[in-house]
Amino acid sequence: MFRLADLDNYIPMILFDVGVLLFWWKLMALLGDRRMLPSPESAMAAGSQPGDLYADAGGKGGQDGTWKNFPTIVKVTLVLALVVSFGILLEGALLMPWGVLVWGWQTP
Amino acid sequence: MTDSLVNRQSGEALTPTLVSLETEKKQRKGERLFFLGVLLMGTVFAGPLGLPLVIWGALQTRAAQRQGATPTIPWHVALVGGFTIGDAAANFLGWSIEMFAGRAIITHTAMFIYGTVFDGGYLHGVNTTQLGDAVLGGVNSPGEKALIIGAVLVVWPCRLAAAWGFMKAKPWALGWMITSTWMLLVFWVIWVSNAVIDTENRYDTYMGVAGWFVFNGVYIIGPILMIPYLYLVDHRPWLLKAHQTSLASTGKI
Numbered sequence: 288m289f290r291l292a293d294l295d296n297y298i299p300m301i302l303f304d305v306g307v308l309l310f311w312w313k314l315m316a317l318l319g320d321r322r323m324l325p326s327p328e329s330a331m332a333a334g335s336q337p338g339d340l341y342a343d344a345g346g347k348g349g350q351d352g353t354w355k356n357f358p359t360i361v362k363v364t365l366v367l368a369l370v371v372s373f374g375i376l377l378e379g380a381l382l383m384p385w386g387v388l389v390w391g392w393q394t395p
Numbered sequence: 396m397t398d399s400l401v402n403r404q405s406g407e408a409l410t411p412t413l414v415s416l417e418t419e420k421k422q423r424k425g426e427r428l429f430f431l432g433v434l435l436m437g438t439v440f441a442g443p444l445g446l447p448l449v450i451w452g453a454l455q456t457r458a459a460q461r462q463g464a465t466p467t468i469p470w471h472v473a474l475v476g477g478f479t480i481g482d483a484a485a486n487f488l489g490w491s492i493e494m495f496a497g498r499a500i501i502t503h504t505a506m507f508i509y510g511t512v513f514d515g516g517y518l519h520g521v522n523t524t525q526l527g528d529a530v531l532g533g534v535n536s537p538g539e540k541a542l543i544i545g546a547v548l549v550v551w552p553c554r555l556a557a558a559w560g561f562m563k564a565k566p567w568a569l570g571w572m573i574t575s576t577w578m579l580l581v582f583w584v585i586w587v588s589n590a591v592i593d594t595e596n597r598y599d600t601y602m603g604v605a606g607w608f609v610f611n612g613v614y615i616i617g618p619i620l621m622i623p624y625l626y627l628v629d630h631r632p633w634l635l636k637a638h639q640t641s642l643a644s645t646g647k648i
Contacts, residue, residue, distance in 0.1 A: 288500050296496035296532075304491050307548060312556040315571050354471055361623045365471070368620035372478035376436040376485060378610065380443050386508025395503040395522050 288392045415462075422459035426467065428452030433477040437484025440501075449477075468562060468632060475621060476562035479572070482617060483558060487551035490543045497522050497532020506533070513610045515599040516590070536596065538589040542582070550575070550582050554618075566637030573625050576618050583615040 354362070432448030435441045460466060466473075492502045503522065510518025516536050524535040534540055554575040560568030590597045590607070598604045 288504075290500050293496060293499040293501075296499050297492075300491050300495035303495065304487065304547075304552070308552045308556060311552045312560075315553075315556055315560065315567050316565065354469070357624070357627060361627055364620040365475070365624045368617045368624070369474055369478055371617040371620070372482050376478075376481050377446070380436065380440070380446070382508060382512070383440060383505055384443070386512070387504060390504075390508065390511070392500055393504040393507040394500060395498045 418459050418462045418464045421462075422456055422464035422466070425452045425455030425457075425459055426473070428455060429473070430477060430480075433481045434484065437481040438488060445481075468564065469629070471624075472562060472628070472632065475624065476558050479558035479561070479618070479621070480555060483551050483554040487547065487555055490547050490551070493517075493533040494543055494547055495532075497534075498530075502533075510600070512601050513606050514590075514597055516593065516597045518600075519596055536589075536593055538593065542586050542589060546582065550578055554579065564632045564636045566633055566640060569625070569628075569630060569633045573622070576622055576625065579615065579618050587611075 357365075428448050429452030432445040432450075432452055435445030435448065437445075456466070456470075468476075489505075492499070493506065496502045497506070506517040506521050510516065510521070516534055516539050520535040522530065522532050522535075524531040524533075524540070531540070534543070553571070557568055557571035557575045561572050598607055600606060602610070
């Protein structure tokens with residue numbers, strides 16, 4: 288149950304969350320753009336074009352063949368990870384409505 | 396989503412196949428629905444609304460691809476990124492409201508339900524901790540409170556931003572996905588240890604010890620299971636973006 292009087296709790300929370308998220312986004316971009324990953328120069332021959340990266344895949348970056356090349360164990364762990372992640376979202380989403388039905392809203 | 400990931404202006408190798416505009420639009424629409432659904436599921440409370448959107452979006456995207464539309468990112472990147480966002484957002488939001496709005500009705504009710512069924516730490520003595528003259532809302536266990544602050548400040552926003560960058564093929568994002576996964580592993584070990592030390596308080600619930608681990612175990616197993624994938628996934632989408640950025644900064648394109 289939403290209570291207008293609770294707004295003074297929620298608003299600082301939203302401002303804070305947006306702020307901390309932007310902070311992390313900026314920090315990652317700042318550090319990462321300074322070559323945390325292997326540099327593109329080291330991955331490609333001098334003078335090559337970005338499109339050359341996908342020359343073996345007909346230029347279709349969105350259809351890379353990684354999945355086919357994964358070892359079975361990686362495929363299994365990833366599928367499990369996704370099933371579990373889905374379960375998390377589902378249990379989080381169902382617990383609250385079920386609990387309110389059983390116990391009703393709780394006032395502090 | 397990541398329309399700029401596949402550079403359609405740089406040479407013959409990236410020339411798109413001839414598919415109708417309508418099919419391409421269907422593809423984009425499907426992707427947008429998928430991510431909207433994931434974001435809604437990440438709010439926890441609006442989760443039931445998000446689920447149908449996720450399924451509908453995935454079906455639309457699949458149908459468009461069968462008609463020849465080119466995906467903007469590989470499907471497994473979309474899935475991993477999408478579910479990481481959902482998982483991280485659910486945890487980020489859940490602990491944020493505990494930290495800031497512990498005395499709000501929604502939060503108090505959520506803590507009561509979760510505390511009664513799974514984790515006594517969210518039931519016993521909530522909203523009673525004193526911090527100076529103020530009452531600090533939410534759980535009253537010092538260890539749990541410290542971990543919540545650490546998670547809201549560092550772990551979840553870091554992972555959320557990393558997952559978004561991962562899907563946008565930001566050059567830095569793959570490294571941060573891996574980093575934040577290891578960060579999560581360390582965090583979870585500390586969090587479980589803290590709960591075990593506080594056994595009488597935490598496990599005095601309907602579901603007991605087993606229920607606590609079943610509910611909370613899945614929060615970590617998913618991300619940990621992604622580790623092999625993150626190390627082995629084709630790095631070219633992220634390298635491509637870095638290469639484009641590099642060429643643009645040197646004025647070569």
